[in-house]
Amino acid sequence: MSVSLAIEVIPTGTVGAEVKGVDIARASKSEVDAIKRAWYRHDVLVFRDQKLSDDDLLAFSRHFGALDSPPNQGAGRRSPPGYPDIYVISNVRDEAGEPIGALGDGEAAWHTDMSYLARPPDASMLYSLEIPAAGGDTYFCGMKAALAAMPRELVARIKDLDIKHDGTYDSGGNLRKGLTATRDPRTSTGTPHPIVIRHPESGERGLYLGRRLNAYVVGLAIEESERLLDRIWSFVETAVYRHRWALGDLVLWDNRTTMHRRDAFDPKARRVMHRTQIKGSGAPARAAV
Numbered sequence: 496m497s498v499s500l501a502i503e504v505i506p507t508g509t510v511g512a513e514v515k516g517v518d519i520a521r522a523s524k525s526e527v528d529a530i531k532r533a534w535y536r537h538d539v540l541v542f543r544d545q546k547l548s549d550d551d552l553l554a555f556s557r558h559f560g561a562l563d564s565p566p567n568q569g570a571g572r573r574s575p576p577g578y579p580d581i582y583v584i585s586n587v588r589d590e591a592g593e594p595i596g597a598l599g600d601g602e603a604a605w606h607t608d609m610s611y612l613a614r615p616p617d618a619s620m621l622y623s624l625e626i627p628a629a630g631g632d633t634y635f636c637g638m639k640a641a642l643a644a645m646p647r648e649l650v651a652r653i654k655d656l657d658i659k660h661d662g663t664y665d666s667g668g669n670l671r672k673g674l675t676a677t678r679d680p681r682t683s684t685g686t687p688h689p690i691v692i693r694h695p696e697s698g699e700r701g702l703y704l705g706r707r708l709n710a711y712v713v714g715l716a717i718e719e720s721e722r723l724l725d726r727i728w729s730f731v732e733t734a735v736y737r738h739r740w741a742l743g744d745l746v747l748w749d750n751r752t753t754m755h756r757r758d759a760f761d762p763k764a765r766r767v768m769h770r771t772q773i774k775g776s777g778a779p780a781r782a783a784v
């Protein structure tokens with residue numbers, strides 16, 4: 496029996512799409528299947544006007560795989576009481592003056608989540624609970640489009656190379672709790688991954704860069720690595736979707752095909768977001784080019 500779905504997928508540009516006609520707290524198997532198909536195609540999906548408890552967010556996230564633990568940020572690991580798989584991103588402080596979440600009110604640089612691990616998460620989801628009147632927008636860049644925009648000579652140069660992804664600093668540039676500051680990416684904590692990867696589901700190719708700070712092209716002299724990284728990074732904003740948050744927005748992104756960054760916002764305003772991470776189904780795999 497075929498089921499007709501009310502889901503509508505409206506692209507937001509080269510990267511991203513808004514999905515209408517689904518209540519995430521009650522998504523059926525066929526709706527989740529349709530969402531996955533749209534996700535592999537558009538890489539970032541936006542669901543507006545959702546009303547999700549933490550349990551709803553966890554239940555929807557589990558449709559995409561097992562959950563990964565939150566990252567260790569400058570503020571350590573921050574989760575709501577009783578929900579260790581949810582990661583709080585917030586500038587709000589509790590009565591004791593301790594941050595309830597990570598990343599504060601500052602800008603967060605382009606990054607893909609937790610790429611310093613051997614098996615970075617496949618996906619992340621971010622749900623807005625409190626937002627500032629202005630600022631704090633999140634941007635997503637398409638790494639398939641970035642690769643496609645590169646000249647053949649550059650692709651030929653990088654296709655067999657790896658980048659070491661540094662795990663010392665978070666995307667706000669803060670030293671992760673318990674780690675030692677360093678600016679030498681050759682010896683810092685982190686993991687090398689291929690620069691050009693293949694998406695395991697769609698088979699499409701994209702760049703996999705992680706973050707710029709303390710990145711290192713394995714085997715090159717530092718100066719040469721920096722020059723090559725600057726050239727590669729000049730393509731990352733080829734296709735960008737800017738998300739202006741409203742309350743109740745849920746955004747799902749693919750960490751293998753996108754990076755994201757965030758604008759700063761007024762420190763006196765409150766911003767509270769709950770995020771989940773979907774465990775990596777495998778290490779990023781080199782694409783044949």
Ligand code: SIN
Pocket residue numbers: 584598603621631632633666755756757768770
């Ligand atoms: C993140 O990097 O996951 C945070 C993005 C945001 O705060 O908008």
